Amino acid sequence: MSKAIHLPLADNFEPRIVAFFCNWCTYTASDLAGISRMTYAPNTRVIRVMCSGRIEPQLLLAALREGADGVLIGGCHPGDCHYQAGNYKCLRRFKLLKKYLDQMGIEPQRVRLEWIAASEGDKVQKVTNEMTEQIRKLGPLKLTAIPKPPSHHQADQAPVCQGAVS
Amino acid sequence: MSKPKAGFYWCASCGGCEESVVDLAEDLLPVVDAIDFVFFPLAMDFKRQDVEALADGEITVCFINGAIRSSEQLGMAELLRRKSKILIAYGSCAHQGGIPGLANLYDLESILETAFQQTPSTDNPGKTRPLPQITVAGGKLTLPTLDESVKSLDQVVEVDYYLPGCPPPVALLKAAVQAILSGNLPPRGTVLAPDKALCKECPRLDSKPDELLITQFKRPHEIEIDQQKCLLAQGLLCLGPATRSGCQAACIAGNMPCTGCLGPTSRTRDQGAAAMGALGSLIESTEEDQIASALENLPDPAGTFFRYSVPTSMMFRKHQNA
Numbered sequence: 135m136s137k138a139i140h141l142p143l144a145d146n147f148e149p150r151i152v153a154f155f156c157n158w159c160t161y162t163a164s165d166l167a168g169i170s171r172m173t174y175a176p177n178t179r180v181i182r183v184m185c186s187g188r189i190e191p192q193l194l195l196a197a198l199r200e201g202a203d204g205v206l207i208g209g210c211h212p213g214d215c216h217y218q219a220g221n222y223k224c225l226r227r228f229k230l231l232k233k234y235l236d237q238m239g240i241e242p243q244r245v246r247l248e249w250i251a252a253s254e255g256d257k258v259q260k261v262t263n264e265m266t267e268q269i270r271k272l273g274p275l276k277l278t279a280i281p282k283p284p285s286h287h288q289a290d291q292a293p294v295c296q297g298a299v300s
Numbered sequence: 301m302s303k304p305k306a307g308f309y310w311c312a313s314c315g316g317c318e319e320s321v322v323d324l325a326e327d328l329l330p331v332v333d334a335i336d337f338v339f340f341p342l343a344m345d346f347k348r349q350d351v352e353a354l355a356d357g358e359i360t361v362c363f364i365n366g367a368i369r370s371s372e373q374l375g376m377a378e379l380l381r382r383k384s385k386i387l388i389a390y391g392s393c394a395h396q397g398g399i400p401g402l403a404n405l406y407d408l409e410s411i412l413e414t415a416f417q418q419t420p421s422t423d424n425p426g427k428t429r430p431l432p433q434i435t436v437a438g439g440k441l442t443l444p445t446l447d448e449s450v451k452s453l454d455q456v457v458e459v460d461y462y463l464p465g466c467p468p469p470v471a472l473l474k475a476a477v478q479a480i481l482s483g484n485l486p487p488r489g490t491v492l493a494p495d496k497a498l499c500k501e502c503p504r505l506d507s508k509p510d511e512l513l514i515t516q517f518k519r520p521h522e523i524e525i526d527q528q529k530c531l532l533a534q535g536l537l538c539l540g541p542a543t544r545s546g547c548q549a550a551c552i553a554g555n556m557p558c559t560g561c562l563g564p565t566s567r568t569r570d571q572g573a574a575a576m577g578a579l580g581s582l583i584e585s586t587e588e589d590q591i592a593s594a595l596e597n598l599p600d601p602a603g604t605f606f607r608y609s610v611p612t613s614m615m616f617r618k619h620q621n622a
Contacts, residue, residue, distance in 0.1 A: 190577035192570050195614040212586060223581040229591050230580035234572075234601040237405065239619035280616045281455040 149269035152197040153178040153206040153262070156186045158216040159252050160208030166255035174259040175266035178206060186210070186247075187220025191231045194245065199277060204244040204269040206261065211249040221249070243268050244275060304360035304481070307339035307351070308390075309380055311373035312400040312450065313366030317391040318342045320467035324474065331477055335360070339380075348376070351383055359383045361480050363390040363463070367400040367611065368451045372444035381457040386480065388492075392466040392561045394453040395491075396571075397611030399466075401450045404610045404617035405602055408448050449617045450610075462491040466561035466608060469547045493546035495565050498558055501545045504530045513584035517597045520556060531557045532582070537604060542568065542575035561608050570614045572606035579605075 155161040161182045167174065179202075183189060186209025197205050207228065209221040228247045236242060246265055250257045310318065324331065338359060339346045351359075362384035368374055381387055392398035403411060416422065416429050433442045453459055463476055476492045479485050486492070499505055508530040518535040525531070531538040531552065538557035540549075544565050551558055564571035583594045598604065606613050 187581075191573035191580075192568075192577065192614070195570060195573050199614040219586075222586045225588070226583045226585075226591050227577055227580040229588070229595055230576050230598070230601060233595060233598070234576060234605070237600070237602040237618070238615045239621075240615075275619075277615070277619060278449065278617055280614075281449075281451050283455065283457045 147270065147274055149177045149203045149266055149274075150201060151178045151204045151206055151262075151265060151269060152202040153180045153208065154183050154186070154189050154193065155180055155208040155250075156188075156210060156216075156220075157182055157184045159210035159214065160186075160248075160250040160258065162252035163208070163250045163254045164258045166252065167258045168255075170255050172255060172259045174262045177266045177269075178262050185215065185217050185220035186224035187215070187217060187222075189224055189227075191227060191234075194231060198240070198244070198275060199280075203272070203275045204246070204265060206265055207245075207247045208250045208258070208261075209247070211251055214249075214251065240275070241272055243272060303334060303336045305338045305354075305358060306335045307359050307362035307380060307384065308337065308343075309339060309341065309362065309364050309376060311364060311366030311377065311394070311453070312369050313391065313393045313398070315342070316467045317363075317365035317393075320391075320465075320470065320473060323467075323470045327470075327474055334481055348379070351379055354383050356382050357385050359385065361386040361388065363388045364453055365389075365391040365394050365467075366453075367393040367397045368453060368456050369400065369403070369447055369449075370444035371447075374447075374456055377453060377457045386460045386485075387453075387457065388476070389453040389459045389462045391468055392464060392563070392608040394459075395462045395464045395612075396563050396609040397450055397452045398561075398608045401452070401609065401611040402603060402607070403450050406618065407620060408446060412446075452611050455611065460488050461485070462563075464491055464493055464544060464562040465547060469550065471548070472546050491544065491563070491566065493544055493562060495567075496545050497565060498540040498543045498545045498547070498549060498562070502530075502540055502549045502552055504528065504549075504552060507533065509533055512582050514579075514582045514594070515584045516594055519597065525555050527555050532579075537579060537598070539571075539575050539579075539605070541578045542571055559607050560605070563609065563612075570612075571609050572602075572613050575605040576601060 155164055164180060186207055189207055194205050209224055212221060215221040232242055235245060248261050337344060338354065339351050362380045364377060364380060368377055389395045393400055412429060417424055417427055430443050432445050433440055463472055472493050507528060512532055514535050516535060517537055520536060526534060536557045539560035540558045542564065543558050543560045544562040546562055560571060564574060568574045583591050585591050585594060
């Protein structure tokens, strides 16, 4: 009963955005935004990762599959990666992933990659607000549910976030 | 003691999986001696009623190949599930949706429109479409209906084991049959193939550079392929790093890159996404426009990285705005 009360009304859509922020730049920047008492849309769920190079396509797709309406990735500016090349790897994968998402009928504005340095708290505020408004315009992402058999037993399914390549 | 009963059925598939049974060659003879086929439409004359007449669980092991799209396929999968103790998803289509699963990149209406109206060889001015049923002079005729999406077998019925591949390699089939006959089976849900990436058993592994970088993706017809060197190092899109081994690198032995038919290892949820992650990051550039031009020769990521796995991928199908 209480669950039903807390569900947002259909005409009162609040975007759910998963944000993967790298530990060294963008997460620090979002900390800075907080310390500086900047206000911004509360629609992002920030997940701290060590490097934007850690964001593999499976994580982004899993976020969309599990109910996110959009995904934001924040990493260090080109040349500034704590691990030298992680953000470049992220950029290459992101370009490829966007191409794939386009084929799959997902609006390109639902995913966004931004370079945000540790000192750019204001950029976190700006990007987060922009993205929230963008997704609000697009509306909720309702992916077709993956069918499941009527069953007493489920086939093994590896957790989403474990190693992509073994 | 009566022999264990076996079934072998096809859904949305090409018949190659049946062919792989013949590929057992003389090893097929002891199998045929050890089991009784009670249903095998390609090879023997059985009808649906013959299966219905069996008791629930009477079939010891049933192999189903092919993806599920039509109401007939769904009905047969449900019937065979009920009649079988062990149900095996046989081949890429039953396992992950396979090539028929690529239809999930389109909606059903556009597929029907293409098939029945738009192909150059179609002459259909009345825009006639197959109907689920029609009454004619002799009585009522029916056809199965098509679902909006193609599904893997385990998306419609419980599956006990998976034999992956397009078609499953003979060695894997042989090992699976032995395991079933001896009762020495792994936990339910297991994919009956080695659980490591193809690169690990690739004969060209030693020629894979430590730091692999690709300036431009190449397609097999565009270059003369070195027969010894790692195909990725030659710029070809080889899905070996994100694909389960067990085929003894058959395509690579034929000097063609892996297309991923054995699916992912148990540690990966989405094979195509994992492959995009692994291969996308190899592009040798740090500039946006150069990365974009490197990707130009990769016009179809969905069909390339998800060739056999659109239905079991995290997206399942092309997004349809409700």
